[in-house]
Amino acid sequence: MGPVRTGLKEGGAYRQYQRGFVVYSPSTGAQVSRGAIRTAYGKLGYEKGRLGYPTMLEAGIAGVTFQKYQGETISLDFHRRRACPCRSHPGQMGGWTWDARVSGRACF
Template sequence: MTDEVGGLVRGGFYQMFQAGAIVWSPPTGAHISTGGIRVVWGAGGYETGQLGYPTTDEIGPLANGGVHQLFENGEIIWSPTYGAYSCTGGIGRTWAALGYEAGPLGYPVGNEHAVAGGAIVQDFQGGLPGLRQPGPWPRFTSRPAAGIGPDGNFLLTPSLGGP
């Protein structure tokens, strides 16, 4: 537990409590930060990292007991089975368009990471048909899908090259 601590990016403050923190910034207001979501946010640099400040408290329950928290530049999703992972950018937007954890991808099971050739991928519980790569989990690339074909697989945008 601490007193309020200032001097964060863009005029932010935080205060630690036994079970987490309350983080405040002028553009986002005050939000609670706890548990596995806080651990992932901290590993990414807290408010100075890619996600920025939280814009909501934890939201839930989601499918199978999960929760998520929105940030300025993405979100962190936690499930009791897979733990907490961030989801941002084109991958996050496509995951949202497909129905988040209730859609065909299910929950993320890993963070975004680079693979050979420079592609950024993220592993999901259900993967994406047509965007699979070898490995323990199907992988979804940030390459956008152009739609769903007659066989139920995603049609890839041809101008962006292969995954």
């Protein structure tokens, strides 16, 4: 377990644990960040990038694991073995749906 790192954007903080991180901001609360989704999050600039802070825990549906952020959602497709940022909007699947076919988006 690492020390709590403070001083992030908008009063945020994080702490590293053996299997991932807990990321906190006053507006989103504490959320787990780990694995391939965290790797993609890092490549997009963590909380300073277009995603902002995570707003929910990872969830999974039909072979796709996803985590919603303030700006977009990252989905991890186990069949294709890649993580992609994609737009999220009100819809199905627990109140949110996503469009992974956003043109010009890199997958990791």
